[in-house]
Amino acid sequence: MYRIILIFIVFVPAYDANLCGCKSMRKCYVDMLNILKDKDEEACVENVATGAGTVMIFLKALKQYCPEVVKVEEKYVTYEGRHLYEVIVTNNTAKHVDDDTKPVILIEAGQLAGSESTNLVLVLIQQLAACIEYEDMIEKVKWVILPCTNPDGLEYTRYNRVQWKKNLKPSDDQMNHGVDLSRNFDHQWSACKKRGNSFSPQYPGLSPFSENETRFVRDVMNRYKNQARAYISVRKNGHSLLFPYAYTKVKVDDEAQYKKVAEKIVEKINQRAGIIQLFSSESIFSMNGKAHCGHSVDYAFDLGIPNSFEMRVFLGSETEVVTKFQSLPRGYHNSLLLGYLSGFKKLYEIITTDKSKNAHF
Numbered sequence: 001m002y003r004i005i006l007i008f009i010v011f012v013p014a015y016d017a018n019l020c021g022c023k024s025m026r027k028c029y030v031d032m033l034n035i036l037k038d039k040d041e042e043a044c045v046e047n048v049a050t051g052a053g054t055v056m057i058f059l060k061a062l063k064q065y066c067p068e069v070v071k072v073e074e075k076y077v078t079y080e081g082r083h084l085y086e087v088i089v090t091n092n093t094a095k096h097v098d099d100d101t102k103p104v105i106l107i108e109a110g111q112l113a114g115s116e117s118t119n120l121v122l123v124l125i126q127q128l129a130a131c132i133e134y135e136d137m138i139e140k141v142k143w144v145i146l147p148c149t150n151p152d153g154l155e156y157t158r159y160n161r162v163q164w165k166k167n168l169k170p171s172d173d174q175m176n177h178g179v180d181l182s183r184n185f186d187h188q189w190s191a192c193k194k195r196g197n198s199f200s201p202q203y204p205g206l207s208p209f210s211e212n213e214t215r216f217v218r219d220v221m222n223r224y225k226n227q228a229r230a231y232i233s234v235r236k237n238g239h240s241l242l243f244p245y246a247y248t249k250v251k252v253d254d255e256a257q258y259k260k261v262a263e264k265i266v267e268k269i270n271q272r273a274g275i276i277q278l279f280s281s282e283s284i285f286s287m288n289g290k291a292h293c294g295h296s297v298d299y300a301f302d303l304g305i306p307n308s309f310e311m312r313v314f315l316g317s318e319t320e321v322v323t324k325f326q327s328l329p330r331g332y333h334n335s336l337l338l339g340y341l342s343g344f345k346k347l348y349e350i351i352t353t354d355k356s357k358n359a360h361f
């Protein structure tokens with residue numbers, strides 16, 4: 001009898017209105033939700049309109065309530081003074097775990113502005129930190145997540161309702177602003193036709209890594225390059241998982257392996273998201289039909305980080321795809337969200353079952 005009561009107390013959390021998709025929730029997270037609820041804040045990140053302020057408040061709360069599983073670094077700021085956050089979700093309470101050799105999954109979102117990709121990875125952070133059923137995922141892997149790598153662009157798109165993907169740093173002549181961060185990495189930066197002026201939505205900057213945002217991503221990649229088993233750059237508009245190269249149609253040596261991994265993840269996402277099956281797995285170049293120079297996935301690949309992908313999420317208005325699916329049923333966004341989350345889980349399974357640590361895969 002005594003036993004049964006104990007189990008009951010442990011497994012039924014005090015906060016029972018909403019478990020944010022968890023089967024059972026970590027104590028620190030329950031405490032956090034109770035406080036947020038008192039302040040009349042929305043409890044689960046998937047229900048929040050994602051802006052730079054949301055990211056800040058959410059991470060501040062997480063850091064305060066669940067420091068045993070979440071760490072947040074903020075060493076860089078943007079032109080408009082917003083922090084660029086590095087979130088580390090991991091659990092080292094099991095004695096045998098050596099933090100320095102733990103495999104790292106590096107995920108970065110929001111380079112092209114917009115809020116969809118940032119919201120998705122905030123939900124991922126929430127699931128990893130909050131749900132007890134994902135304990136293994138943070139025991140065996142260190143998740144390094146950059147939830148919003150272009151917060152100035154994010155805010156600009158929120159309030160101006162324009163198609164915008166650059167950051168907001170003014171050009172030297174103060175005539176225009178913005179660098180396309182997705183073209184500012186030091187990988188074949190000058191191989192594409194020059195877009196010299198900053199009026200272009202694809203302006204790659206005056207030089208590679210001219211922007212705080214891209215330097216920030218570069219530093220994180222270099223810090224973890226030996227442990228990193230994957231790099232996923234999550235971007236708005238699309239529904240696809242794409243591998244290197246972006247700058248050339250020349251195939252990478254291990255394209256067959258890349259395809260295999262991509263197809264496993266894609267299959268999982270399609271299974272879960274259902275409805276449409278458009279998640280492709282091809283190179284970034286072949287998806288675009290032309291070169292994209294200075295790309296972060298190419299940069300990560302050449303650093304030796306295996307499983308480097310560009311992941312396009314949610315069918316935005318810029319894609320032709322969307323016109324075919326304009327009458328998507330309500331709740332469709334949620335099916336996609338769940339699909340993408342199961343894709344991350346599949347990636348984790350692939351990485352942790354792989355025994356050949358030194359091979360690319």
Ligand SMILES: *[C@@H]1O[C@H](CO)[C@@H](O)[C@H](O)[C@H]1NC(C)=O
Binds near residue numbers: 075076077079212
């Ligand atoms: C980033 O940019 C701003 C202004 O553009 C600058 O003040 C700041 O010191 C830069 N560096 C870092 C590390 O944030």
